[in-house]
Each structure stands twice: as structure tokens, then as C-alpha cells.
Amino acid sequence: MRIFLFVSIFIVLFLFPTSGLATNETFTLSAEHAIVMESESGKVLYDKDANVKKPIASITKIMTALIAIENGQLDDPVVISENAEQIHGSSLYLKKGEQMTLESLLYGLMLRSGNDASIAIAEHIGGSEEGFVAMMNEKAEKIGMTNTHFKNPHGLDEEDHYSTAYDMALLMREAIKHEQFQQISETKKYKPKEKDYPYINKNQLLHGMYDASTGGKTGFTKRSGRTLVSTAKKNKMTLIAVTLNAPDDWKDHMAMFETTFSTYSIFTLMKKGWFTVQNEGEQLHFYVRDDVIYPLQHNEKEALQMKVIWKKTNEGKKPYAQFHIEEEIIQTIPLEAKEKEEEPFYIKLKDWFLRWWK
The missing domain is CATH 2.60.410 (Peptidoglycan synthesis regulatory factor (PBP3), Domain 2)
Incomplete structure (x- = not known):
């Protein structure tokens, strides 16, 4: 027995x-795939085809940041390699031989989505990009991301690099348990000591669009469309929202948050x-x-x-x-x-x- x-x-x-009373409010999303998860319990409060494998673009960098925070020190000096300098896509415009702290690279990774920062972090933490990607997949398995496979630390389109809305919510739930990650994720503007200009967070929800927003990560490629993972907190409840291939992702996330906050209470x-x-x-x-x-x-x-x-x-x-x-x-x-x-x-x-x- x-x-x-x-x-x-x-x-x-x-x-x-x-928190307050429930409502029967409904909404329509532009997203092809979406999910809302309560962070403490992991309960799924809303989903739209959330277990379908799709390309995910730069929200991949949530895993990159998590691995770096768990395995490195923020004041670690990191020397930029030629591989990091030459990576295409969104960039911090780092140069070969330049030195940055891991902390500055993490802010550049999360706020500006620097692909060069992702390569520099991967080489520093994993010894090589390949070694770091192995760490990413090992961590994904440990978290329970059963429909995820990483091929790189930045999210540029590549065969066999995919995840699901549900798995990305699991990842964000794990990441925000780390105070350092949460602090970076919610930062609107950061001035790295190595630069004479600040990094402005691309997450528009943080810039007055949605008052309850507490962070997240944006992404886009032609293949994936717009991808977004975001968090919000109201009435002692923290929600994680994920959308994949969402042309109107800011509106989608605000609608999901507002409806869920009005429908659910923490007990x-x-x-x-x-x-x-x-x-x-x-x-x-x-x-x-x-x-x-x-x-x-x-x-x-x-x-x-x-x-x-x-x-x-x-x-x-x-x-x-x-x-x-x-x-x-x-x-x-x-x-x-x-x-x-x-x-x-x-x-x-x-x-x-x-x-x-x-």
C-alpha cells in the first residue's frame, strides 16, 4: 500500500x-504559443499550445545567464575572443582582446541581448562554446525541460535548437530563484564600468508600459518571430508569461497578466x-x-x-x-x-x- x-x-x-475577486474576463492573443505560470507553485494558469517545440531566439539567453550565475563570479574578468567579436546579430560591439567583468557581460546579455556577450560568457564558463552548450542541455534536463534542446548560447536560428512555451516558463521559474538573476532581469538601465554609455533594457514592459512588470527577456529572428518571457508581481503573486511567435507580444503579456491577476488569488x-x-x-x-x-x-x-x-x-x-x-x-x-x-x-x-x- x-x-x-x-x-x-x-x-x-x-x-x-x-488578493481580489475573480472575474470571467477573456482575451485573444496574437501568439501562436503561450503560457502563464505561477512562480511559487509552478501551477499553469493558462496555456495555448504550450508544449509544441519551436525556435525561441534570444530568450535562449535566460539559460545562458542562469548557467553563468551558478558557475561564475560577477567580478570575474573575461577577455573577448575573436569568435565573440565576429558573431552576427544583436551586439554590444565588443572587440577582440577587450576585457569586461562577467557582471557587465550579463547585463549586456539580458538588457541588450548581445550575442557577442553570450559567446564571451560561454567561452569563459564552459571553456568553449560547445562545452557551455553541454552545460545548458544538462541544466535543461535537470529542470525538467523535456522538450528543449540547445545548440548555442544566443538563440540564433540553428537546426535542433528549440524549446516550448512551457519549458521556457520552467526555466524562468528556476532563474528567478537567484537574486542576482532577478536583479539583472528587472533593471531598466545599467552603466557598465568599462563603457561610457548605459545599457537600456529592451523589455518595454519595464519602461512604464506595465506597472507590475518585474523583468524578462525579449527575442526575435525571422524564423522564430517575436518571442518574449516576462514576469510580473501583484498582490504577493508572481506570474511568468511566455509567448512564441507573437507579433503583438507586449499586448499579449499585459492581457494575460491582467486577466490572471483578476482571476486567481494566492492562498x-x-x-x-x-x-x-x-x-x-x-x-x-x-x-x-x-x-x-x-x-x-x-x-x-x-x-x-x-x-x-x-x-x-x-x-x-x-x-x-x-x-x-x-x-x-x-x-x-x-x-x-x-x-x-x-x-x-x-x-x-x-x-x-x-x-x-x-
Whole structure:
């Protein structure tokens, strides 16, 4: 038996909403493929053919930046190679032999989409462009980007270089966990110490177009069309939006954000800390390591249930809180138990609710 201990209860009255009322607003997109994902839970809140493999252009550079941040130091000196100088497309106009810090290159990569910066970063971190691309694909596999394959660090059109809207949302979700990445992504203007002029971010959502915007990355080639990954935050909820082949991508992203923010709210399903429940007069103690938050439409609250289950693991039986909406499992959270229970039993949660919501 996989499940040893279970309890099913309605918990809607005990949720903690942090944003406004849901709406039934709809929108039409120019994008061929699109997705909206809530960053904390990874829940997909909207998608339009989000698992179709397509060329992605310069949003590739999100992975380039992530690999560099995880494997380099911002103050690393990087010498520009001939390969970097000669790459075509969007450019910082770097010259062979010129020296930049990794930090300056990352800002040039993300704000100005410099292909020369991508080659310089790849050669510095991976030893060669090929070595760096291997790191990119390894990271993609680790993140769960199962429909992605990289052939270069810049996103120029190349056979067998592709991803999906869903996979790019997974990538952005991973990238914004890094404070350094988020800081670069949300920067409107950056003055590198090596230059006498600033880099202005190409992401127009940041420049007064959408107040809730918190960053992103643009892309374009003739083959891919306009591609865009962006993030926005409102009412404690951070959303990730991706569009592929979207002629009107700024409008698409604003429409997706506004509709999703008005339709979904973040709720605290469970609070961090110890709680006690009763089983036939016996007290059982569980610990929640972190607050559990999740985006819900208001009409979903009434169908929300929770089960506390025990699963077999290599370390023995472990407790989990499992949340359901009707038959769909939306979240499973590991718990810590003070005492392990061997037999099935029904948990009475009166004391638990008194513990958290008195």
C-alpha cells in the first residue's frame, strides 16, 4: 500500500486570501504559443499550445545567464575572443582582446541581448562554446525541460535548437530563484564600468508600459518571430508569461497578466510550524517546514480538500499533506512527524485548526 494514513476534509473556511475577486474576463492573443505560470507553485494558469517545440531566439539567453550565475563570479574578468567579436546579430560591439567583468557581460546579455556577450560568457564558463552548450542541455534536463534542446548560447536560428512555451516558463521559474538573476532581469538601465554609455533594457514592459512588470527577456529572428518571457508581481503573486511567435507580444503579456491577476488569488493552505492532531485520544505531532501557498480561483475554494497520507520511502514511512480539487491532486507537501505511525487511522483535525486559526 502506498497510502497508509488518510484524512479528507474541506478546508475552504480556513484559507487566507491575499488578493481580489475573480472575474470571467477573456482575451485573444496574437501568439501562436503561450503560457502563464505561477512562480511559487509552478501551477499553469493558462496555456495555448504550450508544449509544441519551436525556435525561441534570444530568450535562449535566460539559460545562458542562469548557467553563468551558478558557475561564475560577477567580478570575474573575461577577455573577448575573436569568435565573440565576429558573431552576427544583436551586439554590444565588443572587440577582440577587450576585457569586461562577467557582471557587465550579463547585463549586456539580458538588457541588450548581445550575442557577442553570450559567446564571451560561454567561452569563459564552459571553456568553449560547445562545452557551455553541454552545460545548458544538462541544466535543461535537470529542470525538467523535456522538450528543449540547445545548440548555442544566443538563440540564433540553428537546426535542433528549440524549446516550448512551457519549458521556457520552467526555466524562468528556476532563474528567478537567484537574486542576482532577478536583479539583472528587472533593471531598466545599467552603466557598465568599462563603457561610457548605459545599457537600456529592451523589455518595454519595464519602461512604464506595465506597472507590475518585474523583468524578462525579449527575442526575435525571422524564423522564430517575436518571442518574449516576462514576469510580473501583484498582490504577493508572481506570474511568468511566455509567448512564441507573437507579433503583438507586449499586448499579449499585459492581457494575460491582467486577466490572471483578476482571476486567481494566492492562498495559504498551511502555515509553517508544528501542529497537533488527535487520533482516538492519542496526540500526533507534525511539522510543516514552510508556508504552503497556492493560486486558486475563488470558485475552486469550495472544492478544495486535503488528505494527510503516509508513503513508503527509502528512509521508511513519511507523512505528507496532499491537497485535492475534486479528483485532481494539486499539491503534495512533505511533513515531519514526531512519531511514526504504522497502522491506518482517521485524524480528527479540531485541535489543528484551533492551533492555526484561533
